[in-house]
C-alpha cells in the first residue's frame with residue numbers, strides 16, 4: 444500500500460489588514476479585550492470581488508504545486524474544504540481546477556467547517572492509499588468576513604480570510620499521513636450556524652432582514668466543547684499511528700483562540716511552545732488555519748523532514764478530528780517542471796471550450 448506524503452504547501456491571504464484598533468472603530472470592543480480573550484491582534488480581509496474563496500484557494504494551490512515541483516496536469520484529484528464556497532454550485536474545487544489548468548483532475552468540495560482541512564486531508568490520503576490517485580491537491584479556503592455581522596462583537600472580532608493548500612503524493616517510502624480520527628456530534632449543530640441561503644431557508648427578504656445570512660455562535664459553549672476534545676483527539680491520532688505524544692516535534696492546532704490551545708497543551712501535559720500559533724496575525728481562518736500555520740512552521744524551520752506532528756481541529760457541526768503526520772518535503776528530483784505552462788495551457792483550453800459552447804448554442808439555437 445503506498446504512503447501519502449505531503450510534498451508541497453502554499454498559502455494566500457488578502458493584503459488588507461484589519462487590526463483590533465480598526466475594529467474598535469466599528470463595534471464596542473478594544474484591543475486589550477480581544478488580545479486577552481483570544482490572542483488575536485489582526486486579521487486579513489478580502490476587499491472587492493476580485494478576491495474570493497476561489498482566488499485565494501487557487502493561489503495557495505499553485506504555490507503548493509511549485510513547492511512539490513508538480514505539473515497541474517499531473518493532479519488526479521482536487522479536494523476543496525470550505526464553509527464559504529464561491530457559490531452553492533458549481534464547487535469551488537472546480538473553479539480552482541480550471542484556474543490551475545489541472546485538466547485531468549476530479550474536483551469536489553467538502554464541508555466540515557473548521558475541521559474541514561483534517562477531513563479533506565484524510566480523504567486525499569485515503570484516495571492515495573487505496574491506489575485511486577497518485578497526486579492530490581487539498582485546499583482549505585475561507586472568506587468568512589463576507590458572512591460576519593460587522594455589528595456583532597461576539598463574532599466579528601474572531602474571523603479572518605485566507606487559504607492554504609497541500610500537495611499529497613504517493614510513494615513507497617514510509618512517511619506522510621498516518622493515523623487519524625474524525626468525529627461529529629450534530630446535537631451541537633445549533634451552537635454555530637449560518638442558516639440562510641440553504642434549501643431549508645432559501646434567501647428571501649425575510650432571511651436577510653432577520654440576519655440569517657450571518658454567522659451565529661454560542662461562544663461559551665463552543666469554547667467548552669473545543670477545550671474538551673482537542674487533547675483527546677491528539678492522543679487518539681497518536682495512538683492510531685503507534686506513536687507516543689513525546690514523539691511529536693510540534694503540534695499544529697486549529698487557530699481559533701489562544702486559550703483553547705493553552706487548554707489543549709495542559710491536557711496533553713506539553714509545553715505551549717510545542718504548538719504552532721499564528722492566530723495573532725490571521726485570526727480564525729476556519730479550515731484554512733491549519734495549512735496556513737503549517738506553511739509558516741515550514742518556513743520558520745519548525746518542520747523538518749522526518750519530524751512527527753499532529754494536525755488537530757474542531758468546528759461547527761459539531762465536528763473535530765486529528766491526523767498524525769510524518770513531515771516529508773518535495774519528492775520530485777526533476778528539474779523545474781514549470782506549472783505556469785500548464786496553467787496557461789489550461790486557461791487557453793478553458794477559453795476555447797467556452798467559445799465552442801457559445802458557437803454550438805448559436806448553431807443549435809438556429810436549427811430548433
Ligand code: ACO
Nearest residue numbers: 472476480556557596597600662663665666699700758759
Ligand atoms: N469586546 C469587548 N467585550 C466583549 C466582546 C468584545 N468583542 N465580546 C463579548 N464581550 C463582553 C460580553 O458582552 C461579556 O460582557 P458581560 O459580562 O457584561 O455580559 C464579556 O465580554 C464576557 O463575554 P464572554 O462571551 O463570556 O467572553 P468569553 O471569555 O467566553 O470569550 C469568545 C468569548 C472569545 C468568543 C470565546 O467564548 C471563544 O473563543 N469561543 C470559541 C469560539 C470559536 O472558537 N469559534 C469558532 C469555532 S470554529 C468554526 O467552525 C468556525
